[in-house]
Amino acid sequence: MSFSVLHHNHHVAPLSSSSSSIFAQKTFTALRTQVVSVAPKKAAGVCKCVATSPTEQTAYKTKVSRNGNIAKLQAGYLFPEIGRRKAAHMLKYPDAQVISLGIGDTTEPIPEVITSAMAKRALGLSTVEGYSGYGAEQGEKQLRAKLASTFYANLGIEEDDIFVSDGAKSDISRLQVLFGSNVTMAVQDPSYPAYVDSSVIIGQTGEYQKDIEKFGNIEYMKCTPENDFFPDLSKVSRTDIIFFCSPNNPTGSAASREQLAKLVKFAKDNGSIIIYDSAYAMYVSGDTPKSIFEIPGAKEVAIETASFSKYAGFTGVRLGWTVVPKELKYSDGFPVAKDFNRIVCTGFNGASNIAQAGGLACLSPEGLQAMHEVVGFYKENTKIIVDTFTSLGFTVYGGIHAPYVWVHFPGRSSWDVFSEILEKTHVVTTPGSGFGPAGEGFVRVSAFGHRDNVLEACRRFKELYK
Amino acid sequence: MSFSVLHHNHHVAPLSSSSSSIFAQKTFTALRTQVVSVAPKKAAGVCKCVATSPTEQTAYKTKVSRNGNIAKLQAGYLFPEIGRRKAAHMLKYPDAQVISLGIGDTTEPIPEVITSAMAKRALGLSTVEGYSGYGAEQGEKQLRAKLASTFYANLGIEEDDIFVSDGAKSDISRLQVLFGSNVTMAVQDPSYPAYVDSSVIIGQTGEYQKDIEKFGNIEYMKCTPENDFFPDLSKVSRTDIIFFCSPNNPTGSAASREQLAKLVKFAKDNGSIIIYDSAYAMYVSGDTPKSIFEIPGAKEVAIETASFSKYAGFTGVRLGWTVVPKELKYSDGFPVAKDFNRIVCTGFNGASNIAQAGGLACLSPEGLQAMHEVVGFYKENTKIIVDTFTSLGFTVYGGIHAPYVWVHFPGRSSWDVFSEILEKTHVVTTPGSGFGPAGEGFVRVSAFGHRDNVLEACRRFKELYK
Known part of the structure; x- marks a missing residue:
């Protein structure tokens, strides 16, 4: 040929x-x-x-040594591991109606106002006028401006502080590359596993210590019912980076304004940088902050990462953003945003233009309305799950400002409970200990699911734990 | 609220x-x-x-130290720098009809068979049956299988060796994270700047040495007309990683089967890993290999990264793939693909599902036909540019197996020629020295452009250099 x-x-x-x-x-x-x-x-x-x-x-064999940092990682990344267990269960029970309230994957269709904008953009790419090639690595100007005005009006965050991305998970890894191997980091315990795993991969940590289920050189900030899921900062050592997710995955708790003010003060006193994961901000009600930048002075100590995944069902479409305020400086006065811009330009070529058209539609009045309805629907699911476990006598946390319910099984192993629930009800949950040692004894139940499935799962929970 | x-x-x-x-x-x-x-x-x-x-x-200022590796980088990443110069030129000459044959950005609309598949997938996401959330981090099974059968039939590359991505640039960065800071690397000189810059960022290199315009601890493999754009491997030191792009960006040359066999033997003798960038493979004619895996034994020493960008105009849609054969092993026998899988699962959540639907359409019989036509169109542009410079007495390279024409301006500075062409013809090119010191004295002219613009640019070149 x-x-x-x-x-x-x-x-x-x-x-x-x-x-x-x-x-x-x-x-x-x-x-x-x-x-x-x-x-x-x-x-x-x-x-x-x-x-x-x-x-x-x-x-x-080549003579290239395996990257020792990756070798430190334990078993598989949590969610693929759950996927494997789910698949094995389905092999074992081929006729079972398995319901997944596990990995936090959205299930409801994307509102038409959003998909029709993406379809229009896609079809436009076949026309001379509608075609576009490489976009700005930082995202389309119009989308950056709209993100700034929608989520950060009056907070002093501007269009050029915002970097559009293919999702928060990718940005977390890019942020690790940004800071490199010579920084120290703190993380909520329990927390979304990507923070710790990406830190291990980039070389910030020591070896995994099996006895305490922690990596060396990471500051684990315990978040349990005893401290209202907010770390006792007087016991937290200074680190360069503090990962903080609120509303929290997996506990479902959201830090109050007073708590976040303490966190910002703590970072400021220590000269630390907070990486604030606000992926669930739209689930927040009332005066609880939706952005770390609602806290005065946060722009000098915080980066915020966010996502359309849980608002518009974009888990598969892939679109998020990260805010790096120009006020955030390294110890030598160099702006962090300038280096992040370099990371983005060197290792990323922008989010898909079709997804960005969807993002813009999300921020139209109709799109915002539609996203609020999607969020409202999942919050109704959350209430059903909370009520179910409460009625069964369990103590549950979360579920107010987040689509996650954190159910306490005192004295039991999370993986045992996970297996028990899967085996007896064919419902996939997530074991709390998968998010860190302080998650032991808890199971996370995700509220992402069709209503019928959530109701059916709750019926089965009632059968199992009556 | x-x-x-x-x-x-x-x-x-x-x-x-x-x-x-x-x-x-x-x-x-x-x-x-x-x-x-x-x-x-x-x-x-x-x-x-x-x-x-x-x-x-x-x-x-925070007390966080700036990542010293990023501080080593020189000025801006090449293409944003060219964008800035273009913008400045347009400010200076607001009425000029500026033509960009610079950054290698596609200009022709995406064939309808492909965009209609993406639009269909997008609209489907609004339906219960058509909705999908998180996809497999490695890409959709059907697409992986189709990539294997389309591009690697009979080469022993299987579906599970293929990782679908949001583009080659992102994958190059992920590959750097995979190998980490303790490996050494070689690169063609000149080459696509992302290889060197991502290597610097991850910490594999020494400081930039201004006098020789090279980073310490990188092996620059000179590729010039004198060696037929293929490095003299007898003079190349052993490194862990060898970046090799063929057809080459920017020189437009494609390594022959014999040359690639030498490269594979060199890697095998040294126990090195080749990262083979085949983003322009569809531009190859005749028996010249389109994949490194056409070379026997390459699966034990090579990774291949590829992209839909230059075949289907997906520069903005974002879709590519990387092949990591299960035969490729670290010195301890551990499969490289297993660690790459972990990198992908931890720091990436898969390419956009809409883009993947487009990728699948690209590989249908109609899609392949349409892509060949797009490639054919750009190859016609290439011929026009080659003929123009040849008729003006210039020695040109490339332009046969690649959409890039590498024009020699002996004894002149690439940036001077870039500026001269921009100033006098309002045409944006790329200075050869931006790709490495051995690119000095050359200018890369990209064949990505509307036919009218390419013809007009060539008319202006003839005016300038008659």
């Missing part, structure tokens, strides 16, 4: 040319022979598909 | 509540007073917008 320079090639075929396939084929045979002579037993034993990948069982 | 748990809130307003804005306002005044008392002169001098961000001029 060849493409000439001046003529379109109308012969459509797989791109690996037949000549190269033949070439490869010949060599595979040669390699196979070699393999058999080198390690005949292994080859015979492990080999499953000789015809397509005969080199699989060779003993060749 | 408050959202009750059980009732939808139909009052739509900016999310920062008015109460909190008032609260913030009060405190800003307090802060301002404080600022003035601390550093009155500075505050008075720098202050631009007291009403909205009165803290901007404060002297507060």
